[in-house]
Amino acid sequence: KQEVTQIPAALSVPEGENLVLNCSFTDSAIYNLQWFRQDPGKGLTSLLLIQSSQREQTSGRLNASLDKSSGRSTLYIAASQPGDSATYLCAVYTGGGNKLTFGTGTQLKVEL
């Protein structure tokens, strides 16, 4: 059974700091990996999708990398802002391609 873990569980940083969120998964036979953000009580917003054949994806201040063989992905956020405060979830596609398993999440707070 695929298990996805995110470290740290919570993170508080001052505005402007660059930061890295970590995601690890136990079964490397994934189709792709997706990073989401979730604001309290809200749905999920997709940030980046990395295909299993890719090493990284970039969108604005966000950069996600994937090392499939070691079962790891990182989300790099540059020049963090208070609006980045949210819970960040990674999720991997396994089991025929349309089964998404979520990580435990990292709750990020960016302070002024």
Added chain:
Amino acid sequence: DTEVTQTPKHLVMGMTNKKSLKCEQHMGHRAMYWYKQKAKKPPELMFVYSYEKLSINESVPSRFSPECPNSSLLNLHLHALQPEDSALYLCASSQVNMGLTDTQYFGPGTRLTVL
């Protein structure tokens, strides 16, 4: 338009009630999903529909009954729920390309409370 809509936003029901959650997308996606999310936990997959056919049921109790009447609509019928079923229910949709999935787009969720 990358929007997935869900109604209602909030639902309170008794254990003997029958209610339904509705999800709609107009992106032409042929895969639709139901997830359940408890407080401070990640979403857990419940059901997957692919081309309007149920392709995955994650051993969900029969008091939850999904329905996909057409490619744009997904319903979740609820009957005889338990208080522990109280959660945020999220709907999502995606393209299905060559048997693999594309980005999943999520709706805002329905906050369900079972009394």
